[in-house]
Amino acid sequence: MSTRISRDDLAARIAADIPEGSYVNLGIGAPTLVANFLPADQEIILHTENGLLGMGEAPAPDRIDPDLINAGKQPVTAQAGAAYFHHADSFAMMRGGHLDVCVLGAFQVSQGGDLANWSTGAPGAIPAVGGAMDLAIGAKSVYVMTDLLTKQGESKLVAECTYPLTGVGCVTRVYTDHAVFDVTPGGFRVRELFGDNTVEGLEELTGLKLAQVVERAKRVETTRGPS
Amino acid sequence: MSTRISRDDLAARIAADIPEGSYVNLGIGAPTLVANFLPADQEIILHTENGLLGMGEAPAPDRIDPDLINAGKQPVTAQAGAAYFHHADSFAMMRGGHLDVCVLGAFQVSQGGDLANWSTGAPGAIPAVGGAMDLAIGAKSVYVMTDLLTKQGESKLVAECTYPLTGVGCVTRVYTDHAVFDVTPGGFRVRELFGDNTVEGLEELTGLKLAQVVERAKRVETTRGPS
Amino acid sequence: MIDKTVASVEDAVAGIEDGATIMIGGFGRAGQPVELIDALIAQGASGLTIVNNNAGNGDTGLAALLAAKRVRKIICSFPRQSDSWVFDGLYRAGELELELVPQGNLAERIRAAGAGIGAFFSPTGVGTQLAEGKEEREIDGRRYVLEYPIKADFALISALKGDRWGNLVYRETARNFGPIMATAATTTIVQVDETVELGSLDPETVVTPGIFVDRVVAVGQRAWLRDGEFVGGVDIEGRPLAAAEGESA
């Protein structure tokens, strides 16, 4: 038993919550890993905001196609049933509420569901926002995938974000390496505990009063997902 | 010599003012006739707002295609170089100022360039506007094709429209069976006189002071256009 | 496996409730989903609000739905046509509410609903009766009126082909309102001439990606096509030329 699960385990855990038939956008960075754990026998349709629905896995090295990339500018493939479209149509898809799920990284998530993931606000840093603000407000369910703590040990779940916001009140659920949290009108609610975490321990780590858990949070053993 | 030219002559006169390479929308009704007089050796691209650029002539009776119609719901054909698109894209083309010319009918045109062509405002009449308001404000040049006088002998060129407006200050030029008028900041200016019309005679017919004609309006003989 | 195809037009229109707002594709008869409308008439939902460019032609399709007294209100740009006698009668009798919208505003308001736009400043209609009571603003020297999205509970549209993911291609000017209405309805129901294998539609040429589509039903090839090729031999209403003699406009 441990207090943290691996990034792959976390990606697998998120993948398990995505029902067949969902339209899903995986943000650049760690959320991209979720694709590796989507069940091969189910059809889940991936959207990439640079103009493709039905994104497939990475190509073999000698089959890299510079015209066929994802939002992280990595080479990808297109599945049977795919469709290409231009950028305004792609973001209309997103902002019009047609995506079921997006998975995003985070610097901070507030108990009101605010997300900060595009800028630390550090002086001299070069800002870049990309499609994060559109994804944050557009998908029906916005899942955040993140470590619970920064490298300095500070909680990324906070009462109020101190970093510049990406979206207000937009996060549905936060998947961390310690536990899964739902964002509720009463604040964070522990949904699942990984390894030997406890609600009390998480309250100590986050400094937050975690909302009353209606049913005892499901305890999940740390296991290795497929690679 | 006569004081009026035929509708076909008028259509031919308008066609002669449309340069090669223009993107043109011909409104339903009489303006559709203009297509018959576009020179066969020049490329002028017709737009129909129900989703086609590169509209061609009517098909043979046994080649009518119910999927291929113009805005008047008449069967048409598509030229080599045509493109289909949906309604929002079609009106974006129009409202975004990409059409060079549209030709519309009119109940009234005011000396400020206001157009009334969609409703007489008669009680009990069923209103219908279609794409007229979009065309009126969208094309770079808005040409009106109309008889100068109503069947009751009233001038369709007026100081102020009494019928409900289609667009404000939108008309570029009015082609009538008596003369061609430019809409200028100073009101209507006679551009061409057909047959034995005179500026003074037109002032009498319209009841309007016609703006000072800078160069003597060109006099055009009435001739028959090709059929 | 994702499979949005349904076996019958009855299955396709199942669950449409009284009082629903329904977008119906088509410009006049072109692209009008006649088989779905017939199924809707049989299904029985009433008190409907219909969004369409027109208000029915002749006695079939949308006109038949109106004649069956299932429609409370129609939002359209061009109701009055030479063959709109069903609408004309009901409207004159005060049995049908009409919201008249300039065609470009109709299209853009539908797109806005699908694209998550809260409202937009349109140049169309400024200074006219159809902009009365609407917020107006001058931007960069030009006048605009504020227009709001039109969304719907259901969209009924017609396309040429679809696959089980709901990807669609259309045919010629029958495309018209289909692609935008598909984006603006909670449930989008499509009739196609034929359903095709997943992967047989070229991803470059899909016009409506399946994300916008909920149900697809095949209704058979339109009368003027044979094996996918245009063969003609019909009038503008799609009736065989011989049969239509003396009748067609």
Next chain:
Amino acid sequence: MIDKTVASVEDAVAGIEDGATIMIGGFGRAGQPVELIDALIAQGASGLTIVNNNAGNGDTGLAALLAAKRVRKIICSFPRQSDSWVFDGLYRAGELELELVPQGNLAERIRAAGAGIGAFFSPTGVGTQLAEGKEEREIDGRRYVLEYPIKADFALISALKGDRWGNLVYRETARNFGPIMATAATTTIVQVDETVELGSLDPETVVTPGIFVDRVVAVGQRAWLRDGEFVGGVDIEGRPLAAAEGESA
């Protein structure tokens, strides 16, 4: 006869003035009109405002234009990337003004310019730094910020094929901003792999109708295609795999 094709990239970029606003298509390297950008560098116009999703990659294309100090300001959503060192240096040195726009607002503002929309209420960015000072409004229970169109004097875009009327088709995700930028510029300049006979593009599958295009120049087939078929053998930057060994990211 309408013929929008021009003989060379030099002809294609002729007349671009100092101080012009130029939209440049592409998402990263995909769809970036590198040959047109090279011609623009040679042409010499400076003091430019550039609209692009990014701010250049590596040392070629848009990055080379920046390095040549021709750009005064860049409007984009995602300047900072692993290979944006040219931009990073100029920005840190204060030699380049940056307007950062969320990607969906960037796309929709470009579309709005092409579609004649005066302004629109967007749900994106509400309550964030990037909406500071912008008009906000609640509509139907949701908060929006008012966004204005972005238009340009010129657009430089890349497509797969074009005809002499300017009709275009694209390839895969290299389509990205091309179709909307083509609508939003006074003069739209397109590089294509090849120009094709009028009528050889299927009217159902034209993505950018020629009405939006002013000049078309053929620059030859991209390195990963042969006779129009994908053959691969390149890295993500399009360089032959052998040559790129040890270099590509």
